[in-house]
Amino acid sequence: MKLPSLVAILFMAAATQAFVGPIHPSSIETKSTSTELAAMSRRSALSITSGFLLGVHMAPKPSVARGTANPAFEDEVNFEPSQQARGEKIDINNAFVVDYKQLPGMYPSAAGKIASHGPYQSVKDIYNIPGVTANDKAMFKKYQGDLTVLPPGRMFKERINQRQST
Numbered sequence: 555m556k557l558p559s560l561v562a563i564l565f566m567a568a569a570t571q572a573f574v575g576p577i578h579p580s581s582i583e584t585k586s587t588s589t590e591l592a593a594m595s596r597r598s599a600l601s602i603t604s605g606f607l608l609g610v611h612m613a614p615k616p617s618v619a620r621g622t623a624n625p626a627f628e629d630e631v632n633f634e635p636s637q638q639a640r641g642e643k644i645d646i647n648n649a650f651v652v653d654y655k656q657l658p659g660m661y662p663s664a665a666g667k668i669a670s671h672g673p674y675q676s677v678k679d680i681y682n683i684p685g686v687t688a689n690d691k692a693m694f695k696k697y698q699g700d701l702t703v704l705p706p707g708r709m710f711k712e713r714i715n716q717r718q719s720t
């Protein structure tokens with residue numbers, strides 16, 4: 555911990571030398587005053603650069619970031635199957651209403667009706683939803699192979715508007 559701080563302080567101290575005029579004024583007087591900064595010598599530049607690079611490479615590497623800031627919660631499963639990357643099928647008990655966008659024609663009408671009702675025991679239960687139109691039933695039949703039923707999880711009540719309790 556001390557080495558990076560020391561390297562940073564030395565780097566800043568050496569870098570400020572570029573903006574300081576000479577300690578001993580020259581014996582030759584000039585009639586005009588210069589506003590130019592004193593140039594840094596090549597030796598100083600190489601010394602500062604090499605010191606900085608050495609300090610960067612010698613500094614301890616940070617550990618790989620974990621999922622949470624509190625180590626007590628590292629092993630906690632903090633997601634539902636509906637939040638994981640999708641496979642081939644959509645779980646009608648746990649899918650968010652916007653998850654049906656990947657099935658053209660299902661969103662928003664038919665998907666909203668599925669998400670507003672349930673839980674379901676089988677995929678065929680969606681045909682018995684009150685208010686389902688013939689067009690909705692056609693969409694259900696078209697995508698019946700893409701739908702599955704899993705037991706409702708903790709996200710069941712939040713599936714309509716994602717993360718906002720209903």
